[in-house]
Amino acid sequence: MNNYTSINDIDNINSWIADAKQIKANPLKDVRLGLNKTIGLLFFNSSLRTRLSTQKAALNLGMNPIVMNVSGDAWGIEFGDGTIMNGNTAEHIKEAAAVVSQYCDIIAVRAFPTLIDKAKDESELVLNAFKKYASVPIVNMESATGHPLQGLTDAITISEHSKKTRPKVVLSWAPHIKALPHAVANSFVQAMHKMDVEFVIANPIGYNLNKDITSNTPIIHNQTEAFKNADFVYAKNWSSYDDYGQILNTDPYWMITKEKLNTAKFMHCLPVRRNVVVEDAVLDSDSSIVIQQANNRTYAAQLVLKKILETL
């Protein structure tokens, strides 16, 4: 595999899930595969799980992780073509990506959207610039429109916890005080489309995700109705896509409660705001599998890195 930047880079999700489970059963099996190989983790934004689990995955493969907070540690990076660089940016991505490629065998990048300029965000400016100008494989650690390490993690987690051949999975919007990206929701939708599940999305009016991504997935504006017979409820806030980046609704009615959840398992990518997105009673119960889900971040990342290392 060359890059892992989208759920669409997964050729066969069932085979990937099976591989990830094998890695999880024996995480150090390939501890010599990445020996003397270096992965550069470049963060344009904050990170806890991704930062730690990707390092852990690299270490399990014997790699050397080098972590850099781009803004704090290095220089402001310019992405425009033909720019006269007499402003705040000191280095063009053409040089930055090419240079980092010479010190690292794999580059992993986190770069959130603006949530202001839809066209810019959808162009995946930062991620695509790295793909274009780097000479080594690129891993997406959450970009403007996707978080495919999370989406793969979610697929693994559902497969592990499912007791049915074809479980019902609900992606439910939930309230939040800040305008959040669509990346996690998008990748989750794409992952579910690759799996044998009954999949529906629950969100308020005005909060439909990009319809090119949701495609034929039923979108239900009544949360209670959507949750009926659900086996998994995946909660996530996102800002409006149509009214791009806006907060149209903070109605606490949409918070996930123990009552509404019923017998379904509760999932969330974390960090999660307690008693805003979901009530304590859910997170503190056995219905919640958010910690197990976060644990799978390591094995999703490790599978991706392994597949890349095998082709280096």
Next chain:
Amino acid sequence: MNNYTSINDIDNINSWIADAKQIKANPLKDVRLGLNKTIGLLFFNSSLRTRLSTQKAALNLGMNPIVMNVSGDAWGIEFGDGTIMNGNTAEHIKEAAAVVSQYCDIIAVRAFPTLIDKAKDESELVLNAFKKYASVPIVNMESATGHPLQGLTDAITISEHSKKTRPKVVLSWAPHIKALPHAVANSFVQAMHKMDVEFVIANPIGYNLNKDITSNTPIIHNQTEAFKNADFVYAKNWSSYDDYGQILNTDPYWMITKEKLNTAKFMHCLPVRRNVVVEDAVLDSDSSIVIQQANNRTYAAQLVLKKILETL
């Protein structure tokens, strides 16, 4: 050993000191003990010695250290129970600690006190939350009320440099321009209580430490008198405990001088403000053992990590 969060976790200080000296004599003896084990160093506050020496200790044991500045690198963490998280904190310690436990075999935490809210500081909110919600051993890299890696270091250093069976050790308050925590002083007092030394504390009126910690230790408000026949003078500033977090005194009289020190050895945890806490003539003389003391930070940390690794 499960956690190392207080000097009280040391069962037999003489045996620990002996072990630390053996590690110091051959630091790479156990370089395979921690192979493929990861320690997460989580800093809520600045650090130089602790940051470097704990990494060095982990490397000497073959471990992989992962360092994270919590505030800058990740998300604001919530510690309150039942909080409706619609403010500045984005992730609850319940999730954060449980999640990090899945990527790291040991978690080490630095979290300073507020010096405003005594009850909150004494509850050791952050440290105890990690103990409660993490599923792996916790190491205290300086908490609100204790710095047990420093206290153990200090015990080792006194043992190394003592020429008497029962040396006289003085912990002396010294002036400072900022309100500082009690953690180092507290752990030093607790360590001295475990050793066979003649121990007294010298501090101005109004600066007595928590009497539950000082217990029966003589507290002398006359520095000259306290220093008589001292073999070791350990200087440290702390803010008032009774008038919590206040600076009541900046009298330069309390600065440690060569003259007052006489033949005693000078100790300090560092960083130290020269010519405020102690004059140059002390630090630049052979009476000062602060550098040797800082060196022992590695072996104190290595002993603690070794003891934890042996039980994993």
Next chain:
Amino acid sequence: MNNYTSINDIDNINSWIADAKQIKANPLKDVRLGLNKTIGLLFFNSSLRTRLSTQKAALNLGMNPIVMNVSGDAWGIEFGDGTIMNGNTAEHIKEAAAVVSQYCDIIAVRAFPTLIDKAKDESELVLNAFKKYASVPIVNMESATGHPLQGLTDAITISEHSKKTRPKVVLSWAPHIKALPHAVANSFVQAMHKMDVEFVIANPIGYNLNKDITSNTPIIHNQTEAFKNADFVYAKNWSSYDDYGQILNTDPYWMITKEKLNTAKFMHCLPVRRNVVVEDAVLDSDSSIVIQQANNRTYAAQLVLKKILETL
């Protein structure tokens, strides 16, 4: 070798270049040389190439790199002698350097000039304090007046790309919107003095570098004339040395263009501001060897670390 803080620490540049080329041909040959050795990379300023390439070099030698952003991660450091430290600095370099020496086998330091206080900058306050108070070898990762890892890199790169016995090399000042240090230019001049090249400097009136460093090098104020028959054009902005730290000229005429470059190879230490220092047409053409040059940063650093490790 004890320290590497200046191009003057290179005894025989041709032999060093030959060694660096051998390392580049087989970067992992000495992967056991630095086993269980630690290098501390201390950054007082931003860094991308130096940060990553020095880590990569250390890893290629089997060393453990520990990276610290001094200002953000640790304490404000005092450099003055005899200072009463009741201000913003919390730790004196005497302690800091001595302490870090106990955790790291080599210390590498980046500390930029003030560009305000010429005497202070030329005294190399920070770098020399580390040399004085550390007990382990010091590597200069760019100091107030020199960047010898870059200068060595540049020499290697010219040697690799030269098709003549004695190529003509031009160091050309170029415009920039910020006041920049002289360090890279100084080290490049010093490196060229050690090589068998025809070397000239092109800069506007008022921008002559320190004449103790440029020595007998021809300084030409007409860029076109200087570029005649050039094999290598090394572009770099610096602020005025005589009118210390001032920007006297931003004339775009001095920008490097494809036309002016003619058949010469283009070099720059990076980061470079496109269409200010040099036009896109140069950087995006085969005339530019800036990426190959950046790649050599790893091997220059690895050679330096290897030479130091061999004497530890």
